[in-house]
Amino acid sequence: MPSPERPSADPNVTAALLTPSGRGAVAVIRILAAKPANADLPTSIIDAAFVSVSGRPLSQHPVGRLCYGHWTSDSTSEDVVVCRTDKYAVEVSCHGGRAAVNRILESLKAEGASIVDWQTQQAMISSPVDLELADAISQATTIRTAAIMLEQDSGRLKDALTQLLQLDLAELTPRLVELLAYSQLGLHLTQPWKIVITGRPNVGKSTLINALLGFERAIVFDQPGTTRDVVTGMTAFDGWPFQLADTAGIRNTKDELEQAGIQRARRTVESADLACLLLDTSCPPTAEDEELLSYFHKSESGDEPPAIIVANKADLPDQWPAAIPDDAVRVSSVTGHGVEKLIATIVEKLIPDVPPTSTNIPISYRQIQWLDKAWQAAKADNIAQARSAIADCLSGSVFVDETAVA
Ligand SMILES: Nc1nc2c(ncn2[C@@H]2O[C@H](COP(=O)(O)OP(=O)(O)OP(=O)(O)O)[C@@H](O)[C@H]2O)c(=O)[nH]1
Ligand SMILES: [Mg+2]
Known part of the structure; x- marks a missing residue:
């Protein structure tokens, strides 16, 4: 050829x-x-x-x-x-x-x-917006996310953005708010939500990730300190893509290798969209459990991601009477009891609001940055700057944050 x-x-x-x-x-x-x-x-x-x-x-x-x-x-x-x-x-x-x-x-x-x-x-x-959409569709990992993006195809997303250029300030601001409402979901149409499973050693983190994934991804052993590195696996819950990360159990230790694993575990927690803090309710609470619980109960403005408290080993007698937080989900990773409820809680926490059919959703970080800039300008009554940001979004321009310190 x-x-x-x-x-x-x-x-x-x-x-x-x-x-x-x-x-x-x-x-x-x-x-x-x-x-x-x-x-x-x-x-x-x-x-x-x-x-x-x-x-x-x-x-x-x-x-x-x-x-x-x-x-x-x-x-x-x-x-x-x-x-x-x-x-x-x-x-x-x-x-x-x-x-x-x-x-x-x-x-x-x-x-x-x-x-x-x-x-x-x-x-x-194709317009730059259409090309971005085609690229995003090719990266979809579930039918549900592909279907949402296909609804925006054939120029619909581009047309919706083009129409913004005709609106006056009073109409533009609420339209931008609508578009940006699903921006986080838009980014996750191509990137999975990241969930980290954390807790002190031996509470059943690896057993739980295997139960959630449906196959033996992580090594399970009855000795604390088994998992050292971060072990990840991809899955879908309710048609949404998730990456699950199993991590080293968090405790004070002198073992350098284990310490390195714990450092990685902490970093993985910080960059996750959601943490599942696992407690072993078949043993009485320890100081490490209390520390982890208070970390995730800090103010929402902190570095910690939102968390679901998971009370594991529910098949064994409860040694935490009255101490388990009210909102904890009780599971047994061995029997599978409560795992479906945990999945439903994860989905509800991360995707509380599913967009109605045909909602226009920006699908790239670049689009979101320009639309956010347009929204800021519209709020400041600067229609010229708002329209210019929308035009940049449509033309495929790379977003440059002029307010960032060099
Ligand atoms: N009875 C019962 N045992 C469990 C449950 N979940 C885990 N176990 C057991 O607890 C022990 C530790 O399980 P792991 O999954 O390796 O625990 P971990 O939290 O990953 O441990 P580290 O990697 O050392 O931090 C194993 O013997 C598991 O079989 C449960 O729900 N019920
Ligand atoms: Mg483990």
């Missing part, structure tokens, strides 16, 4: 193979005006090689009509179906083997077309 190249300074036409290269029943080549927004495709480039069975040149066939015919080049002829999909684009479907594809691309190149890869060509007809 002629190797894809970056379009030269101002080519009139690009051609790209849309189907995966290699063997296939049918291959599709798209020929596109290089500036689709303001130039029609010169169909003469197709007519140089394509002869329809009706004998009429392609320019005389209406948009959307499938034309069967032959592609003739170098004294060979391929059976093809050609369709003007738009006034600036034509698709040629041919035999899926490499030989047919190469011959057609070579003949288009000989007529002056620039051969590019499909991503380069797609960038010519």
Whole structure:
């Protein structure tokens, strides 16, 4: 196949193979005006090689009509179906083997077309917001998150952002608030929520992560200090993506290796979206349990993430009478009792508000930063600055925080 190249300074036409290269029943080549927004495709480039069975040149066939015919080049002829999909684009479907594809691309190149890869060509007809969305959809790990993003596809998210430019201040501010309401969820459509399982040694953290994941990911042993490194696993609860992290049990120790594991555990807790603090209620509370409980009960403005208190080993006699916090979820990681309730509590805590169908949701950090800037400007009655931030969001500009100290 002629190797894809970056379009030269101002080519009139690009051609790209849309189907995966290699063997296939049918291959599709798209020929596109290089500036689709303001130039029609010169169909003469197709007519140089394509002869329809009706004998009429392609320019005389209406948009959307499938034309069967032959592609003739170098004294060979391929059976093809050609369709003007738009006034600036034509698709040629041919035999899926490499030989047919190469011959057609070579003949288009000989007529002056620039051969590019499909991503380069797609960038010519998609807005930056659409491209970001396509990229995000390709990263979706669950059907639920993919479905939410697909609802924004076909230009809907871009159109919603474009409409903001027409609004006056009174209408703009609430629309921006609506868009930003689901910004955290938007980021998690491609990135899982991070949950860390923490607690003192031997309380059952590794047993719980295995129960939550449904397979033996972490080593379980009846000696404290078994887990040393951070062990992670991916799963989905209720269609939402989660990364679970099992960590070293937290305690005072002189063992340097264990200390290093505890440091890592603490860092993992700090960067998590949610912590599950595990208590072993089959043994009386220890000073380490009390310390961990008070850490997670500090004011919400602290570094600690929100936490769910999990009272484990509920299958054994309770040694914490009256000391278990009221909001603790009782589970037995060995029998599985209470694990479903714990999953429901995790989902409720992290995704308390599911967006109604068709809600527009920004899906990248870049989009959120520009929309937040627009909202700040709108609140300060600066409509010009708000519109400029929205325009930057639409144009794909990288967000630069001018207020950040250099
Ligand atoms: N009866 C009972 N035993 C449990 C339960 N959960 C864990 N265990 C047992 O508790 C012991 C420690 O379990 P682990 O999962 O290794 O504990 P851990 O918190 O990961 O321990 P470290 O990695 O040392 O911090 C093992 O013998 C488990 O079988 C439970 O719900 N009930
Ligand atoms: Mg462990």
